[in-house]
Amino acid sequence: xxxxxxxxxxxxxxxxxxxxxxxxxxxxxxxxxxxxxxxxxxxxxxxxxxxxxxxxxxxxxxxxxxxxxxxxxxxxxxxxxxxxxxxxxxxxxxxxxxxxxxxxxxxxxxxxxxxxxxxxxxxxxxxxxxxxxxxxxxxxxxxxxxxxxxxxxxxxxxxxxxxxxxxxxxxxxxxxxxxxxxxxxxxxxxxxxxxxxxxxxxxxxxxxxxxxxxxxxxxxxxxxxxxxxxxxxxxxxxxxxxxxxxxxxxxxxxxxxxxxxxxxxxxxxxxxxxxxxxxxxxxxxxxxxxxxxxxxxxxxxxxxxxxxxxxxxxxxxxxxxxxxxxxxxxxxxxxxxxxxxxxxxxxxxxxxxxxxxxxxxxxxxxxxxxxxxxxxxxxxxxxxxxxxxxxxxxxxxxxxxxxxxx
Ligand SMILES: *Cc1c(COP(=O)(O)O)cnc(C)c1O
Numbered sequence: 001x002x003x004x005x006x007x008x009x010x011x012x013x014x015x016x017x018x019x020x021x022x023x024x025x026x027x028x029x030x031x032x033x034x035x036x037x038x039x040x041x042x043x044x045x046x047x048x049x050x051x052x053x054x055x056x057x058x059x060x061x062x063x064x065x066x067x068x069x070x071x072x073x074x075x076x077x078x079x080x081x082x083x084x085x086x087x088x089x090x091x092x093x094x095x096x097x098x099x100x101x102x103x104x105x106x107x108x109x110x111x112x113x114x115x116x117x118x119x120x121x122x123x124x125x126x127x128x129x130x131x132x133x134x135x136x137x138x139x140x141x142x143x144x145x146x147x148x149x150x151x152x153x154x155x156x157x158x159x160x161x162x163x164x165x166x167x168x169x170x171x172x173x174x175x176x177x178x179x180x181x182x183x184x185x186x187x188x189x190x191x192x193x194x195x196x197x198x199x200x201x202x203x204x205x206x207x208x209x210x211x212x213x214x215x216x217x218x219x220x221x222x223x224x225x226x227x228x229x230x231x232x233x234x235x236x237x238x239x240x241x242x243x244x245x246x247x248x249x250x251x252x253x254x255x256x257x258x259x260x261x262x263x264x265x266x267x268x269x270x271x272x273x274x275x276x277x278x279x280x281x282x283x284x285x286x287x288x289x290x291x292x293x294x295x296x297x298x299x300x301x302x303x304x305x306x307x308x309x310x311x312x313x314x315x316x317x318x319x320x321x322x323x324x325x326x327x328x329x330x331x332x333x334x335x336x337x338x339x340x341x342x343x344x345x346x347x348x349x350x351x352x353x354x355x356x357x358x359x360x361x362x363x364x365x366x367x368x369x370x371x372x373x374x375x376x377x378x379x380x381x382x383x384x385x386x387x388x389x390x391x392x393x394x395x396x397x398x399x400x401x402x403x404x405x406x
Contacts, residue, residue, distance in 0.1 A: 013336040015366040017153050017312035018183055018206035020356030025269065026209060026262040034257050038250065042257070046249030049260050052267035056185060056208075056275070057200055057218040059192040062243045064217045065263075067256040070182040070203030073215035074100050075107070076237035077178050077199040078145075080217070081226040084108040086144040089134060089175065091115060091126045095154035095343035100147060100180060107232060112143075122152075122344055125159035125307035128167040135171035145176040145198075151184035153206075154342040156314035156351060157302045158188050165196045176223055182206060182215070186270050187282045187311045187355050198223040207311070209269075209356040210262045219243075282310035285354040285363050288392045289313045292367045292385030296374065301349050311355045312339065315370075316348060321379055323350045330373030336366060360393040 014021050035041055053063045066072050082088070085108065090101045092115030104111040114130050115121035126148045135143065146168060151158045161179055168177055176198040181190055185200075186207030192200045200218040204210035219227075219239060227239050236253075245252045270278055286308060293300050293315050301314025317323045327338045327350050339351030352370065354363050364386065371386050 008335050010335065013334070013362075013366050013369060015353045015363075016337050016339040017156075017351055017353035017355060018203075019212055020206055020209055020353060020358070022211055022262075023209055023265075023269070023357045026265050029261040029265040030211075030258045032258070032261050037254050037257055043249035045260060045264065046246065046251070046255070048249075049263050049267065050246055050249065052271070053216065053263070054218075055271060056267060057192045057202070057216070058190065058194065059200075059218050059220075061193070061221060062219050062224070062239075062246065064219060064239055064242050064246075065251075065255070065260075066215050066217070066237070067213065067254075067259075068215050069205075069212055070180075070201065070215045071099075071103070072237070073182075073201045073203065073217050074103055074180065076217050076234070076239075077147075077201050078104060078107055078109065079230075079232040079234040079237055080219075080239050081176055081178075081199065081223055081230050082109060082144055083231045085110060087112060087142045088145045088147060089114065089131065089143050090147045091131065091149075091159075092121045093124075093126060093149050093152040093155065093157055093159065094122045095345075096152055096180065096182070097149045098343060100149070104147075109232075111147075119344060120303075122155050123157070123301060123303035125157050125304060126164055128160065128163040131164055132167035132171050135168060135173040135175065138173065141174060143173070143175050145178055147178045147180070149180040150190065151181070151188060151309055151311050153183040153312060153339075153351075154314075154345065155301050156309040156312045157304075157307050158184060158309045158311070159307060161190070161197065162195050169196075176226060183311050183355070185216075186266075186275075186278060188309075189275075189279050192218045192220075196220075198226075204259065204263070207355055208263070208266050210259060210266055214256050214259045214263065279310065281359075282355065284393075285358060285360065286310045286313060288360065288363060288389040289352055289354055289367065291392050292371075292389040295383040295385040295388035296371070297380070297382030301345070312351050312353045314345070314349050314351050317350075318379065321377070322347050326350065326373060326377045326379065329377050330369055333373060333376065334369040336369035336373075338366075338370070364389060364393065
């Protein structure tokens with residue numbers, strides 16, 4: 001793709017679960033001239049995106065925007081609120097939960113990793129009952145935060161965040177509640193205020209459809225209060241200075257101006273479609289994808305239908321098939337990128353992203369690439385997944401479709 005002397009015809013199918021394809025409207029907005037980040041137009045832009053992004057997180061409280069990838073916003077969530085040596089309860093849902101836990105360790109926190117044994121943890125959602133039991137046992141309240149990943153992008157599992165909140169409340173525990181929505185925001189229903197989340201971490205390059213490069217912390221009043229006494233070192237990530245500057249639409253340092261243009265457009269597109277319609281579209285695409293995988297006779301990585309991800313579908317390979325070799329073949333033959341297996345799932349699965357700027361025909365093309373590639377790779381397929389997805393997507397919409405043939 002990147003070699004300067006070779007441009008494959010047609011468009012590249014970027015079907016990894018983030019970065020997701022950037023709509024032309026966002027790319028055009030990003031090409032506007034970079035303006036003075038202390039000038040009057042900038043303040044108006046800043047106020048507009050800061051207001052709009054709160055609607056996406058469903059919060060009335062501040063959302064801090066960083067010029068960083070999602071990993072930076074993970075670090076910001078921890079360093080703004082916690083003290084060296086604090087115990088943090090995390091839940092092993094997959095690779096991203098594991099990386100966040102490693103970060104907590106490297107920052108001098110004491111994370112405790114709850115989870116199901118073996119590979120089961122990587123095929124199921126967060127178990128709120130296990131969190132509740134652990135918090136009940138923490139009678140001297142040493143645990144300062146509970147951290148979970150909403151949509152585990154390495155596996156295709158979307159956990160029930162409201163259930164985790166209920167578990168914390170049922171245990172009567174004062175720990176802060178932090179949630180990674182880097183791949184779920186603007187794909188799956190999410191309610192920062194209603195679900196009592198203290199810090200929501202997110203990123204630009206998945207459901208929000210932007211290129212990589214900005215990330216977010218939505219901050220509750222309780223988290224903001226914790227930041228006043230928290231002693232982990234932080235400077236660039238410090239909330240208060242940014243929130244103070246944001247009041248008039250500015251940042252204490254140079255913000256990512258052109259990505260904020262794109263964010264402005266993305267918020268406009270998402271709110272125009274309507275958040276509930278965006279979520280329903282993702283659910284529908286995910287269902288069509290799963291029907292294809294089942295028709296192929298392959299196994300879906302997520303083992304619990306209640307927590308299937310609307311963002312991506314993990315496809316397990318039969319024993320003896322190297323998923324990365326299949327991905328490579330599909331990329332080379334059909335100019336289609338699929339997500340690799342991460343961590344414990346390396347080589348055992350690939351991931352089909354159906355997030356952001358994606359519709360039924362986009363996904364059909366991706367599924368066609370998968371089906372042809374799987375056949376070429378010699379993976380035995382039970383039936384055509386493409387036909388199964390077409391049958392699902394082609395069902396008449398309620399009352400809307402008209403037959404033209406007798
Ligand atoms: C992508 C992703 C991350 C990492 O974000 P970067 O932008 O790559 O730093 C973390 N958590 C989840 C759930 C993700 O999907």
